[in-house]
Amino acid sequence: MPTWKAEDIDEVSGTGIDHERALIRILQLAHAGELAAAYAYQGHWRSRLGAKRRAEREEIQRIEAAEWHHRAQVADLLSVLGSGPVRWREVLMASIGRFFGSLCFVGGRFLPMYAAGRLEAMNVGQYVDAAAHARASGHEAFGDQLDEMVAEEARHEAWFSDQCRGHWMLPAVAVIGRWSPAELTPEGAAASDDPASKLV
Numbered sequence: 486m487p488t489w490k491a492e493d494i495d496e497v498s499g500t501g502i503d504h505e506r507a508l509i510r511i512l513q514l515a516h517a518g519e520l521a522a523a524y525a526y527q528g529h530w531r532s533r534l535g536a537k538r539r540a541e542r543e544e545i546q547r548i549e550a551a552e553w554h555h556r557a558q559v560a561d562l563l564s565v566l567g568s569g570p571v572r573w574r575e576v577l578m579a580s581i582g583r584f585f586g587s588l589c590f591v592g593g594r595f596l597p598m599y600a601a602g603r604l605e606a607m608n609v610g611q612y613v614d615a616a617a618h619a620r621a622s623g624h625e626a627f628g629d630q631l632d633e634m635v636a637e638e639a640r641h642e643a644w645f646s647d648q649c650r651g652h653w654m655l656p657a658v659a660v661i662g663r664w665s666p667a668e669l670t671p672e673g674a675a676a677s678d679d680p681a682s683k684l685v
């Protein structure tokens with residue numbers, strides 16, 4: 486697993502108050518973003534019908550559960566920081582999540598997997614920055630908690646990466662989407678040898 490480090494976010498790049506404000510802003514974005522992700526994944530796993538797709542349906546359900554858990558953790562952090570979610574952003578992101586969840590029923594297999602991998606990569610970056618702002622504002626314990634969330638998002642990214650790697654549309658979509666799958670995981674390597682796992 487690679488390690489993640491935020492660039493230029495430290496005690497010398499701003500005051501503690503600046504970093505705490507930046508942390509709150511990111512957490513508010515993340516709180517709404519987790520809602521969008523959870524709704525999108527609900528549509529995603531529901532669209533993966535049939536016995537053949539049971540394993541991936543269950544994995545997407547597990548990932549959805551992790552996003553709800555993150556959302557609860559982020560809500561706690563915001564409340565300790567004396568803040569909370571931004572209502573309009575929650576409503577907007579809930580609609581976006583449901584919209585993308587419904588698209589999974591018509592978008593085939595590859596595009597929802599690609600979009601999810603890209604979303605997870607953004608979440609990794611978001612929590613990396615949040616952890617750095619937390620530490621730069623003296624919230625060391627928050628930093629540790631956010632590091633765990635980074636690791637979990639990176640696991641999600643790796644899983645979705647394994648699902649879309651090798652698809653014929655990937656080279657073009659990676660240029661438009663500006664994201665390429667993360668390194669192949671051992672599970673992904675094993676699955677790619679399994680004929681039952683071929684992209685459909």
Ligand SMILES: [Fe+2]
Pocket residue numbers: 519551552555608638
């Ligand atoms: Fe998450």
Ligand SMILES: [Fe+2]
Pocket residue numbers: 522548551552605608637638641
């Ligand atoms: Fe995630």
